[in-house]
Amino acid sequence: MGRALAGAAVAAAVAVTTLTGCSFGIEEAVCGDGEYPVLAVDSGGSDCVPDGEEPARGWARYPEGKVPEKIGDKWDTYWSTRTLDEKGEIIELPEGG
Template identity: 45%
Template sequence: MSRRLTTLLVLLLVLAAAGTSGCSYRERVCSSGEHPVRTVDPSDAGLACAPDGEEPPPGYEDFPAGEAPEYVDDVY
């Protein structure tokens, strides 16, 4: 077997193992330079992102300290 074919097969095996290893990508709620804010209305579970250092848009408020979700699947 040629060196190139062996390298290709090893690479494919590594990629296949990584895909089935249970590792997953977790999507962040907001982009870099932003923080999550929630709607003021308690009956609405809305979420938005506001630029760091700025006030939330009208109808939104900051999360209490330590309660802001970091990833999409976090419960808040």
């Protein structure tokens, strides 16, 4: 009887998580498998590029050691107010980026 009750509790928790979108701390990756993140040059914005491909014109790789991996991580937050200029220098985004 105890196992059935425990199983029902787990099933209920899974149902609540599914219906409410609660993630219990699961972090979402910035890009999917086989991709890497890039940022817009002189503008706000980011995208993902397939591994082995270079970013399109107007996009750049993040500087080494400053690449966001998870949404909301240290570097994702950092780049929300900054970008790179055409020379590869880090610049602040204008208000409203």
